[in-house]
Amino acid sequence: MKCKYDIEFIQSYNDNCLCKEEKSEFERHMRNCSKCSTAFAKDKIMLSYFKKTPDEPLNNLHKQKLMNSIPSGRYSGNPKKYSFLYSINRFYPRLRFALLAAAVIIIIATILFNLSHVYNIYNTGASFFNKDTDDYYNGNNAVEDLIFDNTSTVTPLATLKPEEKDDISNEYSKDDNYLSDEELIMNIHSFFYEGEEYLIDYDFGIKKLTQSGDVEWHSLRVESYYESGYDYGYCNIFFCDGEWLYYTKVYSGGGSGEGPFDPNYGMFGKVKIDGSERIEYPGIEMLYPVFYDDWIYYRPNLFIPPLPLVPTYIHKVKRDGSSVTQVVSSKKCQYFFLKDGELYYWHTEYGARHVNQAEFIDMVSSFDINTGEEKFGFISIDQLYEVNEFKDIIEKTVRYLNELQTH
Amino acid sequence: MNNDKDIVRSILSGNEKDFSLIVDRYYQKLIYFFFKMNLAREDAEDIVQEVFIKVYKNLYKYNEGWCFTTWLYKIAVNTFNDLLKKKRLKTTNIDVDTLESDLNFKDLSIDNVHNRIIVKTMLDSMDNETKTIMILRYFYSFSFKDIGVIVNSSQDAVKMRVCRERGRLNKMFSENVKGVRSL
Numbered sequence A: 001m002k003c004k005y006d007i008e009f010i011q012s013y014n015d016n017c018l019c020k021e022e023k024s025e026f027e028r029h030m031r032n033c034s035k036c037s038t039a040f041a042k043d044k045i046m047l048s049y050f051k052k053t054p055d056e057p058l059n060n061l062h063k064q065k066l067m068n069s070i071p072s073g074r075y076s077g078n079p080k081k082y083s084f085l086y087s088i089n090r091f092y093p094r095l096r097f098a099l100l101a102a103a104v105i106i107i108i109a110t111i112l113f114n115l116s117h118v119y120n121i122y123n124t125g126a127s128f129f130n131k132d133t134d135d136y137y138n139g140n141n142a143v144e145d146l147i148f149d150n151t152s153t154v155t156p157l158a159t160l161k162p163e164e165k166d167d168i169s170n171e172y173s174k175d176d177n178y179l180s181d182e183e184l185i186m187n188i189h190s191f192f193y194e195g196e197e198y199l200i201d202y203d204f205g206i207k208k209l210t211q212s213g214d215v216e217w218h219s220l221r222v223e224s225y226y227e228s229g230y231d232y233g234y235c236n237i238f239f240c241d242g243e244w245l246y247y248t249k250v251y252s253g254g255g256s257g258e259g260p261f262d263p264n265y266g267m268f269g270k271v272k273i274d275g276s277e278r279i280e281y282p283g284i285e286m287l288y289p290v291f292y293d294d295w296i297y298y299r300p301n302l303f304i305p306p307l308p309l310v311p312t313y314i315h316k317v318k319r320d321g322s323s324v325t326q327v328v329s330s331k332k333c334q335y336f337f338l339k340d341g342e343l344y345y346w347h348t349e350y351g352a353r354h355v356n357q358a359e360f361i362d363m364v365s366s367f368d369i370n371t372g373e374e375k376f377g378f379i380s381i382d383q384l385y386e387v388n389e390f391k392d393i394i395e396k397t398v399r400y401l402n403e404l405q406t407h
Numbered sequence B: 001m002n003n004d005k006d007i008v009r010s011i012l013s014g015n016e017k018d019f020s021l022i023v024d025r026y027y028q029k030l031i032y033f034f035f036k037m038n039l040a041r042e043d044a045e046d047i048v049q050e051v052f053i054k055v056y057k058n059l060y061k062y063n064e065g066w067c068f069t070t071w072l073y074k075i076a077v078n079t080f081n082d083l084l085k086k087k088r089l090k091t092t093n094i095d096v097d098t099l100e101s102d103l104n105f106k107d108l109s110i111d112n113v114h115n116r117i118i119v120k121t122m123l124d125s126m127d128n129e130t131k132t133i134m135i136l137r138y139f140y141s142f143s144f145k146d147i148g149v150i151v152n153s154s155q156d157a158v159k160m161r162v163c164r165e166r167g168r169l170n171k172m173f174s175e176n177v178k179g180v181r182s183l
Helices: A007-014 A020-032 A034-051 A060-069 A079-123 A139-149 A154-159 A162-172 A181-187 A388-406 B004-012 B016-036 B041-057 B068-085 B113-124 B128-138 B144-150 B155-172
Strands: A190-193 A196-200 A205-209 A215-221 A231-240 A244-254 A267-272 A278-282 A286-292 A295-300 A314-318 A325-328 A333-339 A342-347 A351-354 A374-376
Touching (some): A007 A034, A020 A034, A034 B113, A060 B016, A060 B041, A244 A286, B016 B068, B041 B068, B068 B144, B128 B144, B128 B155, B144 B155
Antiparallel strands (some): A190 A196, A196 A205, A205 A215, A231 A244, A244 A267, A267 A278, A286 A295, A295 A314, A333 A342
């Protein structure tokens, strides 16, 4: 007779998990099936071993010794504290899910809240100078770039026809001694040192502007690209006070996504123009830095994971690297700029606002650089010339462009 | 106080002497647990002492939603595993070679010395976690769910493991068991 019972069934029998009919049927079967009866017996013996109380007697002396070894005073000394912790633990399982849910909501909300901000950062950067997409004429960004950068040359370029602009670029960018139009725009910030005029290079350092209009590298260079092999960033020299050059190295992300992340890549630093001394302050990465009253106002770099957790407020730091402070808590504050010696910040919705008085002033919030048509705001492009910082820069740029063309 | 939770509350409110009630209730059970895990008496006593000290220190972390016994055995099993990792414990194993000549059960009684040695040999063929599960299930009659909590596993996984282990042990030894016919 073929046996239909397997070991699991026999285990169920031993565990008393069968109904009365199944039990009696199996018992009848076992009388004639040696295989089942043997398996049953072995399982039974094993179980009885597990169930059997050990033979070894207990050592009462040890129990007494154990009681003496229990430290005392923990709970009698501070019953309120431990009773409180105990009552908290009672709710922990439910509390755990609530905390988890709250954390997820906060993270999602932070990401969403930051998205527009991040978008603005991208939208006001170098894209203005992207000739491939013709963003030279993107008025929406143009004003912002003009204001914060102090180096922009929107007007002179806009006065050139696109073909002329391309000609300049093609002719001069082939030679390392000359700046391409993009380089020119980014590097037009200059300073005078020992009677010579120098241009600040966005990436590497200083280029000397000679009488003939030639450009040569100054011996001082500030390296920008990191040597990790994966990650990269750029260096922006943004200010010269006649003795020191102030620069910031900004982390831009992993080149291949495989490189190690080092939060100390980014820094704020200063170097003497003669190269004799250099001081760097790791961890301070500046976007749109501007000097005002011995302070440098800047937006911390956002390209540091985890993105939503990085503060996106405007900070200020003293030029000696001390006392980093958050100055504007509004996320609508995009960057700072100087006008008539006063410090303003650009509000992403309402335009410019005085940093101390917190009053809005009339500024252009958007215009078409090609046609000069103002979309919002109250001042024209001509009025922007009245801002001293822009006037100097624009004049220098025009002069330099003319020199290049002459050359 | 018949309830473990009442005792815990009493201790936490400052009546530390009530901890002796917990020791009275669980000392013997824990000692037997480690005896069954084939620990020598000295090791078993040391580890039980360590378990009770841990229970005392962490009593405020106990959650009333849990069964106290389950929580206590979880601490015991974790302590046992920690000490095994640190190699401060040594389980005593039976020399299987000496039994190879006769692996047959003599009868159906576990009191038979020969049978007991055979079953001990079977136990030695188990890893410690499986042995723990089998002891918790058949000596202490824990539910599969509680065993899952103690050994950090799911209820179904524990159930499956017990079932497989019993099947494996059943196949492991000679099929010739004397005395079966007397059933």
